[in-house]
Amino acid sequence: EIVLTQSPGTLSLSPGERATLSCRASQSVYSNYLAWYQQKPGQAPRLLIYGASSRAAGIPDRFSGSGSGTDFTLTISRLEPEDFAVYYCQQYGSSVSWTFGQGTKVEIE
Amino acid sequence: QVQLQESGPGLVRPSQTLSLTCTVSGGSINSGDYYWTWIRQHPGKGLEWIGYIYYTGGTYYNPSLKSQIIISVDTSQNQFSLKLSSVTAADTAVYYCARVPKGYSYGYLDYWGQGTLVTVSS
Numbered sequence: 001e002i003v004l005t006q007s008p009g010t011l012s013l014s015p016g017e018r019a020t021l022s023c024r025a026s027q028s029v030y031s032n033y034l035a036w037y038q039q040k041p042g043q044a045p046r047l048l049i050y051g052a053s054s055r056a057a058g059i060p061d062r063f064s065g066s067g068s069g070t071d072f073t074l075t076i077s078r079l080e081p082e083d084f085a086v087y088y089c090q091q092y093g094s095s096v097s098w099t100f101g102q103g104t105k106v107e108i109e
Numbered sequence: 110q111v112q113l114q115e116s117g118p119g120l121v122r123p124s125q126t127l128s129l130t131c132t133v134s135g136g137s138i139n140s141g142d143y144y145w146t147w148i149r150q151h152p153g154k155g156l157e158w159i160g161y162i163y164y165t166g167g168t169y170y171n172p173s174l175k176s177q178i179i180i181s182v183d184t185s186q187n188q189f190s191l192k193l194s195s196v197t198a199a200d201t202a203v204y205y206c207a208r209v210p211k212g213y214s215y216g217y218l219d220y221w222g223q224g225t226l227v228t229v230s231s
Contacts, residue, residue: 001173037216044157044205044221051214088156092216097171100156 002027002094005102006087012109019076021104023089028069030093036074039103040085048087049074054108076106084108111136113206113222121200121229127193131206131222132186139164139184144209147180147191149202157202161209164190195206196229203227 003026013019030089032052037045047056051066052072062077076083089101117129131145138145146161160170162180170178179192193200203226207218 028209031214033214034217035144037218044207044224045218046221047217047219050217050219056219090158090217091157097173098158100158102155 001052002029002087002091002099003078004091004099006089006104008104009102010105010107011013012107015079015081016109017079019074019079019083019106020076021074021076021106023067023072023074024103025070025072025091029091031070032068032072033091033093034065034067034072035090035092037088037090038083038085039088045088050107079106111208111220113208113220115142115204115206115222116226117225117227119226119228121196121227123197123229123231124195127191127196127200127227127229129191129204129206129225129227130188132188132192133208134187137184138182138187138189142211144211144215145189146181146207146209148205148207148218148221150205150224151199151202159191159193159204163211201227201229 005024007022034052036049039045053065064075066073086103086105088103092098114132121127126182144161147159160180162168177194182189203224205224206222208220
């Protein structure tokens with residue numbers, strides 16, 4: 001099973017700042033099959049990015065994904081008040097099991 | 110716009126079987142364009158993929174849960190279901206159903222239900 005480790009656990013930033021979230025895989029993710037989700041309290045996760053760098057429908061362009069192999073990054077160029085949430089990465093390249101990272105909380109400083 | 114809605118008991122006794130149904134609206138399960146999946150989230154924790162089903166009934170389960178799981182589909186009702194047997198307190202979680210676009214690179218979840226909390230307790 002591919003283990004995804006997200007860092008940092010919590011990111012304290014102010015609106016307007018840039019957020020950089022990391023997701024590291026225990027082994028290479030096949031074809032960069034990696035997605036990012038945003039989850040707010042009491043809500044289901046929302047797909048932001050798939051294929052490591054493709055934005056899902058309706059996602060603002062301040063969200064971008066990058067990376068390959070074992071190291072992936074989600075960047076939020078300028079934080080809006082609605083962006084403070086928990087973010088999860090997910091790999092779906094393994095033929096055995098799809099797995100998620102443990103999450104990064106982006107909180108208001 | 111597609112919507113998914115989970116339903117089922119919120120409380121299950123230990124050693125019993127947890128049964129949930131996901132009703133899909135705004136789209137047809139048997140369109141063949143998607144897989145249909147279950148995810149769970151333990152209280153205050155991360156996400157765990159449970160398994161998925163295709164409209165033909167083909168399934169794939171998380172190996173760590175495989176012995177406990179049955180996922181089935183009812184295309185006439187536009188629903189799919191999860192049964193998790195021999196539950197313990199460790200199965201207490203919010204259970205989500207979600208849609209997975211079918212394609213060469215399938216595996217990401219583009220639409221989710223709102224989730225339903227299932228508590229395992231006597």
